[in-house]
Every structure is written in C-alpha cells, then in structure tokens.
Amino acid sequence: MSGPAAPPMERSLPSDAYRTPEAWAWEKGRIFAREWVCAAREEDVPAPGDSRVIDVAGESVLLVRSRGGTLHAHYNVCRHRGARICDHANDARWGLELPGGVIGGLIRCPYHGWAYSLEGALIAAPEMSGVSDFDKTALSLYPVGVALWGGFVFLNLTPEGAPDFAAALHEAPRRLGNYPLEDLRTVRTIDYDVAANWKLILENYNECYHCGPVHPELCEVVPEFRRNGGMHLDWELGVPHREGATTYTASGTTTREPFPGLSEEEKVRHKGELIYPNLMLSVSSDHAAAFLLWPLAADRTRIECRFLFHGDEIARPGFDASDAVDFWDLVNRQDWAVCERVQRGISARVHDHGYYSPLEDYSLDIRRYIADRQDRPRE
CATH class of the missing domain: 2.102.10.10 (Rieske [2Fe-2S] iron-sulphur domain)
Incomplete structure (x- = not known):
C-alpha cells in the first residue's frame, strides 16, 4: 500500500513579473501607491x-x-x-x-x-x-x-x-511585543544599490534554503540553518543560536545588555518579520536590523539598512556597534550578490518561471500577496 502522494512542484511567479517595466508600473500603481x-x-x-x-x-x-x-x-x-x-x-x-x-x-x-x-x-x-x-x-x-x-x-x-493598518502589520506587533522597538535609535545606516527586483529580495529573506551555501559565517552562529534550511524550527519562538551565542555577531556574543522586557528565550534567540511590501525586520536580544526596500525599477532596488540599538546602551561609555554592523554587512552583501545572480539568470530568454523547493514554503507568500492585489477592484 503506497503512502500519500508527494506534493507537486510549486512554480514561482512568471519571470516577467521580476524583469519587465510593465510589471513594475503595475506594482507602483496597485501596491506602492495604495499600501x-x-x-x-x-x-x-x-x-x-x-x-x-x-x-x-x-x-x-x-x-x-x-x-x-x-x-x-x-x-x-x-x-x-x-x-x-x-x-x-x-x-x-x-x-x-x-x-x-x-x-x-x-x-x-x-x-x-x-x-x-x-x-x-x-x-x-x-x-x-x-x-x-x-x-x-x-x-x-x-x-x-x-x-x-x-x-x-x-x-x-x-x-x-x-487598507486597515493593523491588518497590514499582521502578526508583527504580537510576535515582537516584548521588544522595545520605540526606544531604539539608529546608530548607523548603510545604503545598498542592488541590481535585483524587490520581490526577489523579499523571497530570499523569507527562506533559509540558501543559508548553507551562501552564509557559512551565519551558519556558524546558527548551525540549525544548515539542517533542512531551518524549516524544522519554530519561527514563532525565534531562531536559536549555537550554545553560548546570544546575538548576530561574528562571535555570537556581545558586551551589550539584552533589551529590557525580553523573555528568557528571547534573550538567546533571534526573530524576523516581513511586513509587506517593503520592511524586513530582524531582531536580536541587543539590536535590530531594519531593511527598508525602495524599488527603483524592475531590476533595481535601493535598500536602506538601519542598525538600531537601545538608547541606554548608546549612552554607555565605549559603546561600539561595529560587531553587529560588520557581521550584518557581510551577510547582507552575500544576499545581495546572490539576488543579483538570480536577476541576471531569469533575464535569459529561455527562462519562463522558477520553482520552489519544499524548504521554500514561506517564499510562496509573495505569490499570494501579488494575487490578492490583482483580484482587488480599482477604486
């Protein structure tokens, strides 16, 4: 007796959705002008x-x-x-x-x-x-x-x-409710000019199938990313670091105190949120990296990456954010480089669409997000 049938391969959005001026013009009018x-x-x-x-x-x-x-x-x-x-x-x-x-x-x-x-x-x-x-x-x-x-x-x-603002935030306020986001301040901002479609960047953020090949340094801090692309993890609880590590730095450690109000699990885990259409937010116990995506064309996105720290820590003598900033900058550049490879690849005349592996389930969100806005009537 055979087991349940394997799920079919899931197709990505059509390649034209990532590469044509017409697709970008539609997104400007139906997404960035309305959301x-x-x-x-x-x-x-x-x-x-x-x-x-x-x-x-x-x-x-x-x-x-x-x-x-x-x-x-x-x-x-x-x-x-x-x-x-x-x-x-x-x-x-x-x-x-x-x-x-x-x-x-x-x-x-x-x-x-x-x-x-x-x-x-x-x-x-x-x-x-x-x-x-x-x-x-x-x-x-x-x-x-x-x-x-x-x-x-x-x-x-x-x-x-x-649209309703609370609905646009989805579950982020609840999942990040213990983090004092309002009390954080921008210590440094890095602007990246990425030759890739904004949706490719969101899809890349939303999965860790690529983490093993693309982010070896990150996987040293989070070894679980090497196992099934992290799909076995409970993302609601946050991403666990290796033993003794508490944050996203090259060593996994820092002299900064954890944010006040965090649970014991949040003090040693990492959380990420994607708030469509243009905010990627990654939060550690002592800092946050906020990515604001500014699409400029079908194949170009400016990414404003802000590194946020608590005001009490900033005021301490000898405060230095470079351990987190330098680590994030490395991981970011790895991501942007691979996203640009995808953009160049899907520009080939033979490429009609891509596929998602079972480890990229969260990437399917972009298809639902776009489809929902295609179905909405114009005002």
Whole structure:
C-alpha cells in the first residue's frame, strides 16, 4: 500500500513579473501607491518643525512634525502652479538656495510664496484676495496617510482608500511585543544599490534554503540553518543560536545588555518579520536590523539598512556597534550578490518561471500577496 502522494512542484511567479517595466508600473500603481509603506523612523523628525523629504515610488512626500508633536505627510507639491516645495538638491545643482521649504513653522513654496501650515492648510496666497472664487480651505496640500508602529513611520499615498493598518502589520506587533522597538535609535545606516527586483529580495529573506551555501559565517552562529534550511524550527519562538551565542555577531556574543522586557528565550534567540511590501525586520536580544526596500525599477532596488540599538546602551561609555554592523554587512552583501545572480539568470530568454523547493514554503507568500492585489477592484 503506497503512502500519500508527494506534493507537486510549486512554480514561482512568471519571470516577467521580476524583469519587465510593465510589471513594475503595475506594482507602483496597485501596491506602492495604495499600501502602507515603511518610510522612516520617528527619530528622523524628532522636534516640532522638523521635516524630511521622502521619495515613495517616484512620488515626493514631505514628512513634518507639527507644533503639537503630531506627524503629518503631504505631497511635496504646491497647489498653485505645482512647484515642488522642497527641492534643495535641484537648487544646489544651479548653485542656489531658494527661500522655500519648511521655515519658521510654515511650509512655503519658493515660486510665488504660497504658505501652508505644518498640518497642510493654506494660510497665505499673495495677491489672491481679490479673486472672487478663491477659497483657501479648498486648497490644502494633498495629504498622505501616516501611521506609526514600533518607532517606524508608514506612509500611504492614497489615504482615502488606505487598507486597515493593523491588518497590514499582521502578526508583527504580537510576535515582537516584548521588544522595545520605540526606544531604539539608529546608530548607523548603510545604503545598498542592488541590481535585483524587490520581490526577489523579499523571497530570499523569507527562506533559509540558501543559508548553507551562501552564509557559512551565519551558519556558524546558527548551525540549525544548515539542517533542512531551518524549516524544522519554530519561527514563532525565534531562531536559536549555537550554545553560548546570544546575538548576530561574528562571535555570537556581545558586551551589550539584552533589551529590557525580553523573555528568557528571547534573550538567546533571534526573530524576523516581513511586513509587506517593503520592511524586513530582524531582531536580536541587543539590536535590530531594519531593511527598508525602495524599488527603483524592475531590476533595481535601493535598500536602506538601519542598525538600531537601545538608547541606554548608546549612552554607555565605549559603546561600539561595529560587531553587529560588520557581521550584518557581510551577510547582507552575500544576499545581495546572490539576488543579483538570480536577476541576471531569469533575464535569459529561455527562462519562463522558477520553482520552489519544499524548504521554500514561506517564499510562496509573495505569490499570494501579488494575487490578492490583482483580484482587488480599482477604486
């Protein structure tokens, strides 16, 4: 009597989904313009009047903190003639510094002097008082949705139709509930320009089938990654390190104290979360590595990797983050190199699709994520 039938091979998304401008154009409109995108940390705009310009899939967004301390986001475009309000890089290209942007608690357009509150309301429009149908209340800056979790700032380019934010976070708040994410601060950021599709990078993050061949140093810290690609592990509890190791460094050890509030298991394990579409978050007992993915084209992604540490540790004399940063940088470069190999390989004219092994079950998430958004009706 034969046993149960073996499962069939699972196909990846079609290769065109990773390599064509048409696929990327669809994703910009249906994913990055409509979903909650992780864009910053609250610490980036710490005080009232602080601001930051962020590019979200080609759209320039102005993130500001109001006098009351609330974060607001607006499209970086004046309602008068459409000038970009903050564009210091372009001014510098001409050897200029035009008098516009966020100045003295106002958002002022340098073109004709229209001025807005930090909340986005039009306050001043020179020489418009005599226009009969001029209505300031109808000419606020175009809004961008803002939501916060764990010190991260999420933006939504279509706030009137934004999906539920709690649903977008899925299980991350519960699984990482003991980690003091809001109290962490960015010690160092490394930007990587990766010649690979953003979905390939997410798929790579979501499996460890590749860890044995690609990450020998990581497998010294986490030997379980060599066994069945880690698929036997209880990811809910976190990834165990080798005996005596507690964190992601070359030695698996550090002089930093574990975060306050962790369980005994969390003090010696590692957890990872993928929050679609663009946040990969890996958390050890003493630090976190946050990866913000910024797709630039079908075959190019900028990855903003932030290394986060607790403020109490940062304040200690002799604080040094290099043990974690250097180890992560090595592992990251290994990942980006192999993702670029995949991008180049699937660009071959004969490649129609790939396959998932049984060890890549989590990689199937990207297929479901894309399919769900293809099925949603347009607003």
